[in-house]
Amino acid sequence: MVWKKHDYDDIPGTYVFDGERAHSSYALNKLFYSFNNVECRDEFNAAPAAYCDKFGLNEKQKKLVVEQQFLNILRAGTNIYYMAKFCIPRGVSVQDAGAAFQGISGDEFKAKLLKKRENLEQRLEREGGYWNG
Amino acid sequence: MAKIIGGVTTSHIPAVGNAISDGLTQEHYWKRFFDGYQPVKDWLADKKPDVIIIVYNDHGLNFFLDKVPTFAIGCADEYQNADEGWGLKPTSPFAGDAEFSWHLAESLINQEFDMCTCQEMLVDHGFVNPMRVLFGDHEIWPIKTVPLVVNTVQHPLPSAERCYKLGQALKTAIESYPENLNVVIAGTGGMSHQLQGERAGIIDVDYDLATMESIINDPSWFYKQSNAEIIEKAGTEGIETIMWLVMRGALGGKVNCQHKHYHAPISNTGAGVLLLTGEED
Numbered sequence: 001m002v003w004k005k006h007d008y009d010d011i012p013g014t015y016v017f018d019g020e021r022a023h024s025s026y027a028l029n030k031l032f033y034s035f036n037n038v039e040c041r042d043e044f045n046a047a048p049a050a051y052c053d054k055f056g057l058n059e060k061q062k063k064l065v066v067e068q069q070f071l072n073i074l075r076a077g078t079n080i081y082y083m084a085k086f087c088i089p090r091g092v093s094v095q096d097a098g099a100a101f102q103g104i105s106g107d108e109f110k111a112k113l114l115k116k117r118e119n120l121e122q123r124l125e126r127e128g129g130y131w132n133g
Numbered sequence: 134m135a136k137i138i139g140g141v142t143t144s145h146i147p148a149v150g151n152a153i154s155d156g157l158t159q160e161h162y163w164k165r166f167f168d169g170y171q172p173v174k175d176w177l178a179d180k181k182p183d184v185i186i187i188v189y190n191d192h193g194l195n196f197f198l199d200k201v202p203t204f205a206i207g208c209a210d211e212y213q214n215a216d217e218g219w220g221l222k223p224t225s226p227f228a229g230d231a232e233f234s235w236h237l238a239e240s241l242i243n244q245e246f247d248m249c250t251c252q253e254m255l256v257d258h259g260f261v262n263p264m265r266v267l268f269g270d271h272e273i274w275p276i277k278t279v280p281l282v283v284n285t286v287q288h289p290l291p292s293a294e295r296c297y298k299l300g301q302a303l304k305t306a307i308e309s310y311p312e313n314l315n316v317v318i319a320g321t322g323g324m325s326h327q328l329q330g331e332r333a334g335i336i337d338v339d340y341d342l343a344t345m346e347s348i349i350n351d352p353s354w355f356y357k358q359s360n361a362e363i364i365e366k367a368g369t370e371g372i373e374t375i376m377w378l379v380m381r382g383a384l385g386g387k388v389n390c391q392h393k394h395y396h397a398p399i400s401n402t403g404a405g406v407l408l409l410t411g412e413e414d
Contacts, residue, residue: 006288007361013331016369018288022198033197035218080328080370081192081286084147085218095401098333109334113398116336124395127342131169131394131406 013101017079025077031055031065032082041089071100135233135310138182138317139414140380140388141173142348142407145189145262145321148400150221153265166404169394170266173408176391177267182317184230184277185267186237186303188379189259189321190285192217195251201287202249204299206241207280208234212256224261224270230277233310237279240306246299256280263321285322285373293356293363293375300382307383320380322373325366326402332368334401340366341403342395344374348407349390352381370402380409387412 003020015021022029031052034040044051052062064073070087074080074097084094099109124130152158158167194217196202210231214223238250260280268275281303284290291299300318307316324341327333344367347354355363356378364372381388392408 007359008288008364011332011361011365013333014327014364014369015330016288016364017286022287026198029193029198032218033193036194036216038216041218074329079193079198079286082198085193088219094328095334098328098401101329101331101333113334113336113401116338116397116403120338120395120397123338124342129390129393131172131392133165133168 015077017077021077022079025079027056027058028061028065028073028076028078029082031057032078032085035085070097074101135307135312135314135316137304137307137383138180138315138410139176139391140384140407140409141267141317141319142377142380142405143170143263143266143319143321144323144399144402144404145259146400146402147219147221147258147262149266150258150262153270154222163399166396166399167266169396169406172392173406174267174269176408177317180315180317182276182315184233184279184314184316185264186279186281186316186318187260187263187321188281188283188319188376189263190373190376191282192257192259192286194257195255196282198287201284202282203284203291204246205249205251205254205282206234206238207254207256207278208238208250209252209254212254212260212278212280214257214261215255217257221258224265225272225274227256227260227264227274227278230279233277233312233314234279236310237303237306240309241299241302244302244305246302254280259321263319267319281379283376283379285376288360290360290372290375292360293358293378296375297352297356297378297382300379300384302382303379304383304385318380318383320377322376323367323371324374324403324405325368325371327368328370328401330369335368336397336401336403337366338395338397338403341397341405345393345395345405345407348377348381349388349393349409352378384409384411389414
């Protein structure tokens with residue numbers, strides 16, 4: 001049994017959510033998916049470890065969730081959209097998550113993104129045909 | 134007969150909905166992004182289309198990873214928004230058009246696009262934010278809707294070219310419906326963004342603008358790329374932009390670009406807005 005290699009495996013710093021990751025992180029994603037329901041969120045908050053057991057997390061996964069190790073949860077293959085249901089209500093945005101991968105703060109990450117706006121209007125003017133305010 | 138009167142593209146990221154809910158659309162960070170929608174909103178208000186088909190991906194509200202349809206279509210009279218887990222207040226429900234949806238599903242399946250038909254379908258921010266940014270908030274929405282979900286979350290995904298061909302089949306499906314409906318199609322998602330991994334935070338303005346030009350004038354430039362090639366440029370979440378090709382395939386050959394707007398960043402994302410109509414317009 002072997003997980004097939006893909007073209008996208010070689011893209012640096014990039015983890016594509018495919019069958020291999022979806023399979024290994026299934027219980028984690030299922031637990032986070034349950035957080036769509038407020039009763040489930042409350043149940044988790046009251047007894048996190050017991051809730052993890054209910055979803056069949058292994059010991060390593062359980063430790064990551066109970067300790068809210070957001071970066072390592074993502075490294076464990078969890079899908080970012082499901083992770084968002086866990087981290088956003090705890091004050092950690094997806095931008096903070098992205099920043100953590102680079103070892104910088106959320107504010108530094110946002111500043112890097114804002115740089116994309118520099119000279120954007122001039123760039124679009126040159127391109128032609130764009131609405132420009 | 135039903136007729137496609139135009140196609141729109143828009144981002145659907147959660148931050149767009151949050152900005153609307155928090156009254157931030159005229160704040161400096163958001164103003165340019167939201168102001169660039171006005172010509173599209175004016176066009177929609179003027180044309181008053183009967184139905185909008187929203188092409189989007191579900192992010193874990195209606196579909197969990199236990200069952201992931203490649204292509205799914207809502208076939209109900211009503212679609213509810215619901216709690217996605219982070220506290221956004223759900224919107225009022227959206228009217229569907231079950232007869233039209235079932236016709237589309239049947240026609241698409243007859244054309245070998247084996248759609249998953251959904252008689253109950255919760256619509257998440259991927260659907261709701263395009264509605265809010267295009268129409269504003271409403272207790273009773275001014276247009277009927279058809280949700281069309283493409284899997285852009287759990288690979289393997291459909292190819293960009295497959296999305297384009299789905300659009301071509303959708304054109305045939307729409308234009309064979311006997312009722313006189315004016316239909317608009319919204320291709321949502323994108324543009325370049327990557328939320329996780331050491332490469333998180335990429336926005337490739339050059340690639341985004343090339344993609345917008347391609348969608349208008351030469352869709353093959355975009356749809357000839359493999360998903361790996363698109364991810365390399367646009368990021369793991371930027372792959373969503375392939376959903377624009379469903380809209381573009383449905384518009385047919387040449388189009389007129391009535392409006393073109395690009396902004397970056399919104400949250401982590403490059404955002405592109407297009408309003409395309411048929412060549413004769």
